[in-house]
Amino acid sequence: MQLITNINDLIDWRNAQNGTIGYVATMGALHQGHLSLIQNAKKNNDKTIVSIFVNPTQFGANEDFSKYPRPKDKDIELCKTAGVDVVFMPEASQMYPNEAHNEVNIIPPVKMSNVFEGALRPGHFNGVLLVIIKFFNLIRPANAYFGKKDAQQLLIIKRMVSDLFLNINIVGCDIVRDSNNLALSSRNVYLDSASYDIALRIPKALERVSYCILSNKLESSEIEKAALDVLGDLEVDYCKIVDFNLESIQKIKNGESLLLIAVRVSGVRLLDNFWF
Numbered sequence: 026m027q028l029i030t031n032i033n034d035l036i037d038w039r040n041a042q043n044g045t046i047g048y049v050a051t052m053g054a055l056h057q058g059h060l061s062l063i064q065n066a067k068k069n070n071d072k073t074i075v076s077i078f079v080n081p082t083q084f085g086a087n088e089d090f091s092k093y094p095r096p097k098d099k100d101i102e103l104c105k106t107a108g109v110d111v112v113f114m115p116e117a118s119q120m121y122p123n124e125a126h127n128e129v130n131i132i133p134p135v136k137m138s139n140v141f142e143g144a145l146r147p148g149h150f151n152g153v154l155l156v157i158i159k160f161f162n163l164i165r166p167a168n169a170y171f172g173k174k175d176a177q178q179l180l181i182i183k184r185m186v187s188d189l190f191l192n193i194n195i196v197g198c199d200i201v202r203d204s205n206n207l208a209l210s211s212r213n214v215y216l217d218s219a220s221y222d223i224a225l226r227i228p229k230a231l232e233r234v235s236y237c238i239l240s241n242k243l244e245s246s247e248i249e250k251a252a253l254d255v256l257g258d259l260e261v262d263y264c265k266i267v268d269f270n271l272e273s274i275q276k277i278k279n280g281e282s283l284l285l286i287a288v289r290v291s292g293v294r295l296l297d298n299f300w301f
């Protein structure tokens with residue numbers, strides 16, 4: 026496996042490639058969720074490249090940018106074992122040569138980005154799209170793999186690719202969960218054991234949602250209420266059913282809607298969702 030930290034070396038590597046490239050964007054602190062994206066990429070492409078970059082432009086001033094976990098050596102080992110061909114791990118100065126606030130910006134559609142994560146984290150998706158389009162332009166992948174766990178991010182990236190006619194296939198990958206069904210997240214390391222137990226109300230709420238579907242309860246308000254009942258007194262940022270444009274809908278439609286959940290447990294924000 027090759028470790029590349031410099032953009033010129035990445036360009037040289039890319040120019041030497043003939044086959045298809047599968048790309049996985051990450052912020053590191055890799056877990057089985059990331060590894061499942063890597064496995065998908067390996068299955069369907071000639072070469073697999075993973076970027077590991079804690080992107081400063083997608084963090085707000087009061088967020089966890091500086092304390093975000095960065096176990097570099099462990100991440101490199103995991104990628105090696107997983108059979109990744111290239112890890113691209115640049116410094117911020119490589120990705121933002123003109124300082125981020127001084128650069129061209131990519132602005133997502135307001136209706137998709139001023140809601141949910143975007144409402145709570147102003148500018149977050151501008152930062153995500155800016156770094157992702159830079160990676161896309163450098164790597165020119167045939168396929169790029171993103172987790173359904175970050176549903177809003179996945180839908181906004183799909184819109185960018187479609188609106189800007191980028192020739193990249195975006196593949197949404199299933200959420201990987203631990204043995205108690207909590208969605209894996211690099212931020213789960215912030216949870217102590219009491220908070221972890223409380224966080225398990227999230228997968229329990231999703232179980233209740235499956236039960237609603239099985240009992241043919243399809244009204245959004247009914248399903249949202251069932252989930253909220255299980256979340257109980259957790260601090261819920263949102264628990265809402267939307268279509269793929271992130272607009273509210275009255276009734277779920279199979280293959281066209283999802284429930285988005287964000288809660289805070291002991292100050293740790295946890296995201297999860299259910300794709301109908």
Ligand code: AMP
Nearest residue numbers: 051052053058171172174175200201209
């Ligand atoms: P991050 O390192 O948190 O930016 O995540 C990198 C990619 O991994 C994103 O596309 C995430 O949606 C995806 N991802 C994170 N956690 C999971 C998970 N539990 N299951 C599937 N994909 C995930």
